[in-house]
Amino acid sequence: MASGLLKRKDTKQSGSYSGKEQASNFLSLVEEISPIVALDENNIVRFANASFRKEFRLRLASPVGKNLFNLLRLDSKEEANLRENLHKALKTKLQNQEFKKGKKSYGYSIFKFKNSLGMILKDITENKKLEKKIATLHTQVLASQEEERSRLARELHDGVGQLILAAKLHFQAYQKSEKEHPESFGSGLGLIDKASQELREIYTNLQPSSLKELGLEAALKSLANQIFPIQKIKVKSEFKVPEKIPQEIQNQVFRILQEICANILKHSQANKVELKIFSEKDTLVVSAKDNGKGFKEKEARINSTGYGLENIRRRTEDLNGTLFLETEPNKGTQYVLRIPLKKRSKEKV
Template sequence: MSSGLLKRKDNKLRGSYSEKDKASMYFLSLVEEISPIVALDENNIVLFANASFKKEFRLRFQSPVGKNLFTLLKLDSKEEANLRENLHKARKTKLQNQEFKKEKKFYGYSIFRVQDNLGMIMKDITENKKLEKKIATLHTQVLASQEEERSRLARELHDGVGQLILAAKLHFQAHQKSEKEHPESFSSGLGLIDRASQELREIYTNLQPSSLKELGLEAALSSLANQIFPLQKIKVKSEFKVPEKLPQEIQNQVFRILQEICANILKHSQANKVELRIYSEKDTLIVSAKDNGKGFKEKEARIKSTGYGLENIRRRTEDLNGTLFLETEPGKGTKYVLRIPLKKRSKENV
């Protein structure tokens, strides 16, 4: 009876050990195949390295055990110094989510204590770093795009709404100065304020000037010139020959450029005659504006052009791949000539 019981117990024990052996083999196999793992003594000598570590660092035909970790990794001085410092820290506290670079690859790693030694598990994170770089680049581009859009909106507000408010102000001042000489100025000023409000609504949508949308470039520019210059007793001569099917982008920018030039003439020139022209020459649109005012020193204007004004005119011209020629001298008036290529733009819009 007792002999049979002993035999059954012995069979159970053998079965128990067999299951443990299987589990142990499975665990060891798992350790070998997962991320690179290495165990180190206090001098960073390798006590154990799994198959993944050997494969990752091309050590298949030599045993890393007994060799110094840094002899095997061959890191540059900066990376080695950083890893040495972290290994030293890890003897007191667990370190996670660290990284080092070996040649063109990046590795993330964590270090943990195993009795009096250290264990280190690594992972190739090169693709993650590339993705992070792409995300960072995209983020930078988004920020740059946002800043560009803010600048563009600021220019649109200044060049559009700002100029309309300036024109309205001139009408109100003229009416205030002499109601008899300018009986219609007050109502004209109110009309300009209404247009400024409409411009703001346009900015919410497509940033296209409302007068330009309603009248077309030639009529919009004629309206602009005839609204603001007579109030200051400035004679204006205009000739606008806009080519057919001129891309809307060019129309918008040309309108804003001339709007800015007209504002500059009103604010600074003290002129009493102005000439405005638009015409085409071969595959080039020519935009010119000339006044007989006091002029200025171009070099000084370039230095001071960090605000709006000339800088805006230059930027808008460059946006159209055009060139700006500015001719001015103190006491000799000012002449602006813009040359905007049409051929390339026409192809782009087909």
């Protein structure tokens, strides 16, 4: 009987020891897996595992009590995006977000528990290099598209030139002899009207003349005022475009907003749109917001509507910019682009 009691006692002690061992193993796992940090609502660190401290080379005895952004020391563009996402995470879980620190790229997800925010990070630098190679191919496709648009614009312009030449011949015939060519004047006017209409369509859809002649601000005002009022959408625009923006940036920003406006018209069912452009230090900030039905970004990337979003994202990345997209079903959509205006050397792929 004593032997049985001893056996049960040994078993109980063994089970208790096993539980402690499991807890210790779990804590070791938490310390060594991906970098993890917990924050309060003011972005003050409440917990950081060993992997986080090692990844960001924190020499402090403990980063607890320190502000996350004082520890990470991100540039202003990356910090602004991370701050926006942390604020957004107070209401909803965020996954598959990114930021850059120096030459490294990190993916992260944020989740809320009790009064804290948890953040799990992963070094995705190598993945981004592979993506950049793919993006370069995509950029080449976009460049080919732009070149094709220019070629088509020239060819169509030549077509308009032929219409004008034909009109001139009609006017000359009418001028030479009104009696022999009484209908030539009317025919010439008809050809001029046709040429004018064709030119407007070409420049609007392929290579807007206002973009080159008057600049980005005038081109965007023309774009907004032409497409939204027809659909009974109230548009509020505030464009404060800095002077002497490189033509490449003007072209890409115009195409991006053209794509965004098309998405609003096709999918949003909005009746109000706000468009803003302003400069912030050496950064061009572009904002487009609607009060439409919104969408689920992940689903939009999968189905056919997602290509427009990818196009917007790639064009933004081509300018070394970032895109912040905030949308929820029935709560509208907002795009915020931040594009550096200082020239940056392109990395070799």
